Amino acid sequence: MVMTALTLCLGLALLAAAPGRAAAGTGAARTKAPQPRSALAPRPATPTTADELHRPDAAHAAEPATSPSHRPPLSTVKAAPRKASGKDTEAACAVSDFTSKTGDALVQQIKGSETDCINTLFSVAGQDAKALFREEQMVTVANALRAASADYPGDNTGSMTQMVLYLRAGYYVQYGNPEDVGPYGSALKSAIQGALDAFFASPHAFDVSEANGETLAETVTLIDSSSENARFLTVLTRLLKDYNSSYNAFWWMVSAVNNSYTVLFRGHWLPEFVSAVQADPSVLTVLRGFAVAHDDLLGTDKSYLVSNAGRELGRFLQHAELREQTSPLVKELLGRSEITGRTAPLWVGLAEMTDAYDKGNCSLYGTCDLQNRVRDAVLKDKHTCGPTLRIVAQQMTDADFTATCDSLLKQDAYFHSVVKDNGPVANDNNSTIEVVVFDSSAEYQTYAGIIYGISTDNGGMYLEGDPAKEGNLPRFIAYEAEWERPDFAIWNLNHEYTHYLDGRFDMYGDFEENMKTPTVMWVEGFAEYISYSYRGLTYDNAITEAGKGTYKLSTLFDTTYENTDTTRTYPWGYLAVRYLIQSHPQDVDTLLGHYRKGDWAAARTLLTETIGTRYDADFADWLAKCSAGSCDSTTHA
The missing domain is CATH 3.40.30.160 (Collagenase ColT, N-terminal domain)
Structure with a gap:
């Protein structure tokens, strides 16, 4: 891709x-x-098993050794909404149901909605963003979360997850669109601290069950969303110390533990977090202890839990004031693991951190010329x-x-x-x-x-x-x-391999040049088209999507990596490209002629004005025939 x-x-x-x-x-x-x-x-689509949990990105190892002036963005990615209930709730989920309400009415609307509905609110902007997530609304929901925490039963019967997810969405949208939402100040900070204090103090907050795990995992992430990483260090260390094999039966409980690493990772951009670790560096020994105690996970589908512990321990090397305590623990774990074999995920995670944050002492760690x-x-x-x-x-x-x-x-x-x-x-x-x-x-x-x-x-x-x-x-x-x-x-x-060929023979310049206008429909759809047609394979997923008729061709012309998901990018990109190659090859020749010269404006004009919506009706008919069997043939052209 x-x-x-x-x-x-x-x-x-x-x-x-x-x-x-x-x-x-x-x-x-x-x-x-x-x-x-x-x-x-x-939230992305829920993985079917815990082995599909994702670790904090290894690329973060390359962050500068001195703390940047600001934290990483809350989002560079628009994830697909999570369909928790299995119901098709999109039609019944309207932003106006939330923007029209305040106070208790807003809280009841949130609690009465599905989590997949709340998840759609991450994408709002403009006046809707202000109506949903201005500080007054966030304070209302935070206070409701605090009140509900006193009687939290260890499951979502009280819709705690929806309230947590709504607050996460608010921080997410306000970070990306502060001019739309408005500032967040002391009122929200006080309210969210009270809400999180109350939740983590509730008797069932750490119950080891799938019913509790979902709310717990989302609330751990809310710690970071609200920049309260320093205040809740003890929550993170508790999760890491409490983890045992009983958690493995519950995807969300394992996720809650793994989310602790995200809170630690992003905490480094907060001066108060670093100061808190200086005052009480026990999190360092907790991370080391987790890696040692759970060495048996290395080589299994939960290796990431151990490698993340090493990675997040090593990340503290970036702070000169913590390096003396961190360095021997990192060196010890490197000595307990190897560059290849079962323990490699731990060794590599630690080595990346030494290379990023203490490269001058690489000989101490045995990680020179890494x-x-x-x-x-x-x-x-x-x-x-x-x-x-x-x-x-x-x-x-x-x-x-x-x-x-x-x-x-x-x-x-x-x-x-x-x-x-x-x-x-x-x-x-x-x-x-x-x-x-x-x-x-x-x-x-x-x-x-x-x-x-x-x-x-x-x-x-x-x-x-x-x-x-x-x-x-x-x-x-x-x-x-x-x-x-x-x-x-x-x-x-x-x-x-099609991307290589397409980039060399069809697309002028490098990737950044290619993305000056929306070209994703062609770039990804064509790669799918060649991959399936060359191998003589039927693209079953695309045929299924064709039967749904979700997108107009003119809409697919506008696909970017920011507004898409896997379904729109791949099967729908394939359908659009296959239709154009089969039904309008002369337009494809013209389009590629523009792409090859780097005339992105001309290509865009061809798609959005010359063609525009003219083929939408024919594309819809073609999709119906595709769904009925015409795309079953492995002869694509």
Whole structure:
């Protein structure tokens, strides 16, 4: 996939319980630099098992060693609303139901709504944002949360989760749109402190159950949303000290523990948080103790709990006043783990922190020349397919190399037969691509960030670089789809290779240049189209979506990484591109002619004015036929 702001959906929605797997049909990110993944965005679709929980982004290791002047954004990502109830409540969920109410009426509206309805409020702006989340409204809800906490029964019968989620949404929207919402001051700070104090003091706040876990996990995140990280350090240490194997039966309880790491991570941007740890550094030994006590989780689907403990311990190295206490604990944990094997997630997380925050003492930790050291230890298998393609892998057989080379090299001819190009676009020197293949999704999550400086909460990543620069080497960072074993398959292989070809022969300039106007429909939809049509596969998910008729073609022309989700990006992008190629090939030729010259304005005019809404009715008819069986054929063009 190509994107900057959509790291959200790539690892969430998935085919089974393969950790870190991207949604079926989704691709990796084509980008020049990793984007931080927000912990405070709307709730994503609930993973089906706890092994799909996501750790704080490894790319955060590269934050500056001195505290920045402001915290990371509350959101760089718009996550898909969580459908908790299984009901289709969108039609019954209207923003006006909330904006028209104040006081107790507002509280009752929140409590009477589904959590998926409350989750839609993260996306409001303008006057709706002010009506929903001005300080007076937030104080009202915070006070209601405090009052309800006294009798909290350990489940959501009193709609505590909805109130917490509403408050989270308020902080989220106010951070991104302060001019719409207005300022937050002492009144809200006092109210939210009282609400959180009351909740965490309630007898059932830490009950180990799924019913309590959902409210607890959201409330832990609310600590950070409200910037009360310092005040509730003891809550975080309690969760880490209390965790045991009984939590593992409940996804939300494990999530609550893991959310503690997010509160710790983002606390470093608050001076009062750092001062609180200086006054009571016990959180350091708690993190070390968690990693030691739960060493048995390494190598399992809950490795991230231990690696996160090490990572968040090591992050305290950035503060000179805490380095003396932190350094020996980090060194000890590095000594208890290794660069490869079962304990590698812990070692890598710790090593990243030493490299980011105490690099001058790398010899003390044994982490000097870290990037090269890890790359050489992990990516040992190499193969050259030809002058345009080479593969670097963690573990591939000769047969695996041969099959992969054959698939990609034959795709070249198919791609050119579809786009009918006249060679590379001007100033594109990306004549060779390197495909990097890790042994599994877990290995990708462990190593890709430290070697290539990327986010790993996705299905892989295409790094285009600057194609105009001589010697630039584009890379597709990928992993073996371990769930396909004993068959060998590289996840998103043909989709991502299409991004390389499309970028070289269809899209002028680099990724940033390509995104000057909305091009996501083409970039992602075309990658899906080539991937499925080249392999002769029926895209079942797209056919299902066609039957729903959700989008007009003219709407899909406007798809960006900021306004989309996996469904709109991939199956709907595929449907739009397939329709245009089949029904209006002359328009595709014109569009690509503009893209190849970098004439983004002309391409935009073609889509939004020349075509505009003229094809919407025909597209709707085409979708109906597609759903009825015309798209079942593996002959796409």
